[in-house]
Amino acid sequence: MISRRFFQRDPVVCARELVGCRLHWGELSGVVVETEAYDGEGDAACHTWFRPGARAFVAEHGAGSAYVYLNYGMHWMLNVLVKGRREGFVLIRALEPLAGLEAMRRARGMEAVARLCSGPGKLTQALGVTGSHHGIDLCGDAALAFHRRKVTVDVGASPRIGISRAVDLPWRFFVRDNPNVSGIRAKKKTGRG
DNA sequence: TTCGTGATAGAG
DNA sequence: TCTATCACGAAG
Numbered sequence: 001m002i003s004r005r006f007f008q009r010d011p012v013v014c015a016r017e018l019v020g021c022r023l024h025w026g027e028l029s030g031v032v033v034e035t036e037a038y039d040g041e042g043d044a045a046c047h048t049w050f051r052p053g054a055r056a057f058v059a060e061h062g063a064g065s066a067y068v069y070l071n072y073g074m075h076w077m078l079n080v081l082v083k084g085r086r087e088g089f090v091l092i093r094a095l096e097p098l099a100g101l102e103a104m105r106r107a108r109g110m111e112a113v114a115r116l117c118s119g120p121g122k123l124t125q126a127l128g129v130t131g132s133h134h135g136i137d138l139c140g141d142a143a144l145a146f147h148r149r150k151v152t153v154d155v156g157a158s159p160r161i162g163i164s165r166a167v168d169l170p171w172r173f174f175v176r177d178n179p180n181v182s183g184i185r186a187k188k189k190t191g192r193g
Numbered sequence: 194t195t196c197g198t199g200a201t202a203g204a205g
Numbered sequence: 206t207c208t209a210t211c212a213c214g215a216a217g
Contacts (some may be wrong), residue, residue, distance in 0.1 A: 036212070045212070051201070073198025075213045091212055121213045162212055182213095 002146040007063035011088030012037040017171045020153035021146045025127040030095030033044040036160045041089040044165040058087055064139035077122030078129050093120045096180040107115040119182040125188045
């Protein structure tokens with residue numbers, strides 16, 4: 001299982017290295033296939049930039065704590081607090097379901113595996129993550145924690161999705177060619193190269 | 194492309 | 206109080 005030490009580093013490094021790791025959530029689990037880094041200092045998209053409550057959370061919690069919040073009135077977002085030389089968060093954006101597929105299907109009300117956890121709001125619904133998990137330690141109980149990669153993965157990077165500030169920072173990390181990654185909407189022009 | 198939905202935070 | 210904003214998702 002991934003120790004607290006892992007999250008006592010740079011948020012961008014944590015986000016990149018978390019891709020390919022497994023998230024265990026009780027009986028449910030999945031491979032992290034997409035993350036985003038948010039840096040508490042100098043990143044205008046990070047909650048600490050514009051939310052006093054987020055700054056208070058960082059001050060009061062340790063590395064590896066879950067930072068969970070509701071967005072658009074209906075989607076819970078799961079982040080991990082990172083406190084190393086720099087402080088910030090890693091948003092868990094997508095999982096490849098591994099265990100508990102039936103429970104996930106029930107929670108999501110749909111069948112297609114590739115749609116169960118292919119987005120930050122989807123995976124929290126599939127796992128049952130809510131505000132009640134805000135602040136919990138993800139480095140204490142192995143049943144509610146990240147676990148090391150078993151295989152090597154091809155990690156790609158891109159600008160973050162769905163934000164309006166600091167849109168150019170390439171702090172989204174994902175497993176290339178994995179169908180569970182979000183934002184794989186109908187590909188149109190493949191551009192040329 | 195539209196719209197549902199609510200917490201947060203700042204302004205009045 | 207009132208309002209803008211927000212790291213989204215599903216149906217159409």
